Amino acid sequence: MSASVQALEYLESLPGMVFTRLYQQPSTALAVFRRMLPHSAKTIVMAMLYMTSPIRDADLLCWIRPEAKPEKEQAISILERLHILKVSDLQGARAYRLATNFGQSLQQALTGGGTKASFGVPCGTPGSRTVDVQFLDTFARGRWEAILYYMVGSAGAGLGGDTPIANGTKQLLEEGNFVAMKGGYPVISQEGFTFLLQDVNSQVWRLMIVYLEGTDERHMDHVDVLSFLFTLGSLELGQDYRTQNLTATQRTFLDDLADLGIVYMSEPNRFYPTRLATTLTSDAGALLSSSSFGSNMPSHSPASKGYIIVETNYRLYAYTASVLQIAILNLFSNLSRRFPNLVSGKLTKQSIQRAISYGITAEQIISYLTAHAHPQMQKSKQILPPTVVDQIRLWQIEGDRMSSTNGFIMKDFRDFAEYEDAMKYADALGVLVWKSAAKRCFFVSKLEQMQTYFSNKKQEQRPG
């Protein structure tokens, strides 16, 4: 599951009141816009940003090609779920407008001005010691790898599991069910394996969401924490910022972030965001250079973009000397040889199914291999050989013939046309999971949009 999907699902679960407060900060509006929305939704928001009146649904449809209607429906649905778009009534027609506070904040983010100071207040004076980007990278990498080592080490991969990490972090990992304490020793769980294989950005988000879910027990205001998280994403790497204008909650949060390596605090009143923080709200494309964070190479050199080569004969070569990366590869492949800068091995049915029994999915393995593919492999259109990708999937399906989805079943339609209409709408929304034309029922994963659809239908039918 990618980082933005996780964060999106968390945001959607929040009550509407939270959004009203959240969108008051320009930095939050900008971060949500940039990170959470699909491309189509961004285009729609930008087109509507400086419109003075609501736009009719029909007018919007004129602007969008008929074959792209599903994209439009999905974009509108996400925008509504994030309380960015409000449906209003314009002379009896369905119309949309941007939520006032979101629109204002985004405008303010684009034009500047206001007194919210939401993009961080830099320190004017030089600190007691100089902190450069390289130092921050080393610091963040050290902290983050320590966490991953702590988890991998617990898997018994022969790594030292005694790297010092803060107690708060250990507690956080337990809260997220990534590790379980058994007899005083941490033991990695299924979710822990999933966590390990994600890219760094997703990992950070995952931990942050666990943190946000636990804010009530820590007696913290989670809107405060969340909006500070979004602010962090808009800060500049290598720049120092003041803590004076932060709330007490945010300062506590800052201390915990320093333990994770997300910020660095040189003095009590001064903090530097690290690359982990500044890439929080950027897209995956921008993150490629930092996704190989664990490698020993400097993260900005092009060579560190990827290090894995997979051949069509399932052989795997990884140009790495990092113990952590080797341990991760070892989770799903049979490594046979190790050289100073290279390990080689093979993907086998046995190794993949072992990984699957740990709770790692085929998708995760594939996405890990894709994300860390060597630049030479990234040149081709299909980064991984399709035979290998298919085979990994098939190996998974062999043992795993069922998957469950929570959702709602729609049945008892009056006639076939009504069924088909509703089913097509659900398909366009992207919530359709299963359908059966013979039984005239289908299954959706989300209900809210369908409810509005049915109530609209009812209204249409009543006068006619």
Added chain:
Amino acid sequence: MNAIDGTTSSFHVRSTDAPPPSLLVIVLDTNPYAWSLLADTLPLQNVVANLLVFINAHLAINHANQVAVLASHTHCVQWLYPPPPPPLPTDSTGDVLMTEPDQPDPTPHPPTDDANKYRPFRLVEQQILSNLRSLLTSSPPSSHTTALIAGALTTAMTYISKATLLASPVAAPTHTHTTSSVLPTADAINAPADASTAHDPLSSRILIVSVSGDLAAQYIPVMNTIFAAQRNRVPIDVLKLAGDTVFLQQASDATGGVYIAPGLEVGAGKKEGEDAAVVRAQGILQYLMMGFLPDAAARKWLVLPGAEEVDFRAACFCHRKVVDIGWVCSVCLSIFCEPLPDATCLTCGTYLALPANHNVAPAVVPRKKKKKKRLPDGGTPRPGGSTPAGSTPGGGTPMR
């Protein structure tokens, strides 16, 4: 599950389904003569302010989005953002020294930091404004009254190809792979050719904000850059605020860009049309946000405005006049507005035999029949795109 079989789902899923980052190169026409005409209705400050919001919106869409701004002035083309590199040190004879200059200070930190503005936005704005100010204060009075669009487009195209090279996964000729470093440019040029399926590292486009008229003097270089852009699949968008140029319409048409002329829409009445045009031009921000902001990925599913009727006229090679009907050299296809004095082509020097009745208007009667023969599939030729069927014997062919 309808799709439980893993093989039926698309098996080459990219880890990132996000569209590639896009590079937007803006060519701002800073011709002072044209702007002074617009001073009452649409001053330069307003347009620049709107453009800055537009640039910020472009940068906000994707973290990796890039922007570059060029000023096409009357006597020179100047980078507004990113700032031009300092001139290379030269030796006494004026040759460029082949040693690396000392790195001066890559990022001079501006002292005033404002927490109310996203820092990348502020940096871009400061650069553009200060560079534009220095350009406008330092430019000498010039006798040219038109903007150097051709130069600006060429500079933009070189910048784009450089950025595309830098963004491609196998980076830079300095890479250790000797085999790939031999032909880095060939890779980069071939990459856009199959762009429909391959993952582009960077999708680029050019936006020209134009106020000057008459570009006929630069006809040949402009057309050449248009073809270069067409080849590299770089759409050229045109926002025409004033003036009327034939070739910019052709540019956006040939490269699949957007052409919007808010102030010059046809069909409006003469008198009240003028007021409406002013209002329309002042709503430039909305035009920018809706018409020009969508990048290549978004344009696939949008209905975009285009010039409904494109003026395909060409300029003659002898006097740089835009011509409806002219004379075309049958050897090198150069266009002339009048029969050549000594019947020798000015470009290739071929002697062209002109028929005796060459100054009589060409006969267009037999056109109908021949056209049917030529296009059996019923397709209509693009207006003016091909030479008309009625050709006169001899070297000079009338052309529309």
